[in-house]
Amino acid sequence: MDNSGKLSGAQIDREWFLYQEKEVFAEYRQKRLTIGLPNETERRENRVCLTPEAVSVMVDMGHTIMVQRGAGEAAHYHDREYADAGAQMVDTCEEVYTADIILKPTPVMQADVEMMHDRQVILSPIELFELRKEAVVEMMQKKVTAVGFDILKDENGVYPVVQMMSEISGSSAIMIASEYLSNSREGKGILLGGVTGITPAEVVILGAGTLGEYAARTALALGAEVKVFDHSLERLRRINHCLGQRVYTSVFHKPVLERALLSADVLIGALRFFDDDFGITVSEEQVRLMKQGAVIVDMSIEHGGCIETSGPTTHENPPYVYNGVIHYCVPNVPSRVARTASIAYSNLFTPLFDKISRAGGFNTAIKNDAGLRHGVYVYNGVLTKRVIADRYGLVSRDIDLLMAAF
Numbered sequence: 001m002d003n004s005g006k007l008s009g010a011q012i013d014r015e016w017f018l019y020q021e022k023e024v025f026a027e028y029r030q031k032r033l034t035i036g037l038p039n040e041t042e043r044r045e046n047r048v049c050l051t052p053e054a055v056s057v058m059v060d061m062g063h064t065i066m067v068q069r070g071a072g073e074a075a076h077y078h079d080r081e082y083a084d085a086g087a088q089m090v091d092t093c094e095e096v097y098t099a100d101i102i103l104k105p106t107p108v109m110q111a112d113v114e115m116m117h118d119r120q121v122i123l124s125p126i127e128l129f130e131l132r133k134e135a136v137v138e139m140m141q142k143k144v145t146a147v148g149f150d151i152l153k154d155e156n157g158v159y160p161v162v163q164m165m166s167e168i169s170g171s172s173a174i175m176i177a178s179e180y181l182s183n184s185r186e187g188k189g190i191l192l193g194g195v196t197g198i199t200p201a202e203v204v205i206l207g208a209g210t211l212g213e214y215a216a217r218t219a220l221a222l223g224a225e226v227k228v229f230d231h232s233l234e235r236l237r238r239i240n241h242c243l244g245q246r247v248y249t250s251v252f253h254k255p256v257l258e259r260a261l262l263s264a265d266v267l268i269g270a271l272r273f274f275d276d277d278f279g280i281t282v283s284e285e286q287v288r289l290m291k292q293g294a295v296i297v298d299m300s301i302e303h304g305g306c307i308e309t310s311g312p313t314t315h316e317n318p319p320y321v322y323n324g325v326i327h328y329c330v331p332n333v334p335s336r337v338a339r340t341a342s343i344a345y346s347n348l349f350t351p352l353f354d355k356i357s358r359a360g361g362f363n364t365a366i367k368n369d370a371g372l373r374h375g376v377y378v379y380n381g382v383l384t385k386r387v388i389a390d391r392y393g394l395v396s397r398d399i400d401l402l403m404a405a406f
Contacts (some may be wrong), residue, residue, distance in 0.1 A: 036099030046338035059086035170214025207270030297321030
C-alpha cells in the first residue's frame, strides 16, 4: 500500500491469488452428496422431506437427489415436478437405498435396515417405542450412521424440527377442534370464534411450550377465550409475555383446573413427557366434568397422552366419543397438512445439507457441529445414545469422546 492508502499492483495480484486459492480449496473440500427420498405413503405418511423447489436448489449445488416415484403425491408434489427439478426418478425403494444418504419422514423400521448398505447415513425421526433392538444391532453391524433429526439442535440449543412441527400441530389442533364443534362433524354447532353479543367459546390448553403457544395464538386470533395450564412458571411467564394479557395462565392446581374444565368447549393436550415426567394430567373423573359435545384434542398421544380417556386412533377413523365428549387423538397431526409440513422440512434440511457439504461430508460436519452431533444415535456402527443402550441391554459410547479420539 502506498502513501495514498491505495493497494499497489503487486499487492492486488497477491490478494487476487489468495482469493482464488481460497475458492479452489473450498471447492475441493465441498462434498457432493447423493440423497435418497423413499415413498412413505404406505406407512400413512403424507409428508416428504424435500419439495421440488428444494431439490432444484440442491441439484444446482451439485448434489444428486434420488426420488422414488409417488413420494410427494400425498403432498400434491407430482413426479413430473421432481423430474423437472433435476431429481433422478426411480421405481423401487431398493433403488433409493443405493444412495449414500437416506432422508425420510418416518422412523427407521426393520425393513429399512435390511435395505441399507455398509456405512450409509440415514436421517429420520427417532421414536423409542417403535425402534427395535434387531434394527439397532443390524445398523451397528453395517456401520451405519443414524441421525434422529427431531433431536438435532441449532446454535441456540433449540430443537428446530420439533419446534417447526409443534408450530404446525398447535395451529392445527385449534382448526381440528373448530371442525368437530361444527354441525358438519355432528358437533354441537358452536363457532369457536367470538361473535358480537355471544359469549365466545372457551379453550383450555395443557402445556405452555411451542405447541401450546401456537394453539393459544390461533384460538385467540379466532376470538376464543383461552386458559393455559403448565407445571412451569417460567413457561407461563413466557407465553404471557408473547401473547399479552388476553390469555389466562395457571399452574396445575386441581380445583382451578376442574373449574376450567366445567366450562370448557375445547381441551387441548400439549404436554411432552420426556421433558416433564408428570404422567396423566386430566383423569377420567375430570373428563366427566366436561360439557356434553365438548372436544378433546390430545396432541400428546404420540408419547402416551396426557388425558386418561385418550387412546390413539388413525387419520382414516379419527374421532370417538366418551361420556359425551368428542376425542381426537391421532398421532402425526402435521401429516394432515402435508404440503405445509413438507415445505417446513425443506426449509430446515436444505441449509443443513449445504452445511454438511461445505464441511466436507458427514463425518467432518458431525465433528464440528455440536447440534448435529446431538442428533446422532449410531455413529459408524457405534451406539451413542445411552437411553437406547439401557433399553435393549447394549453398550453405548459418548459421541463427544469418540470425536475426541479422531
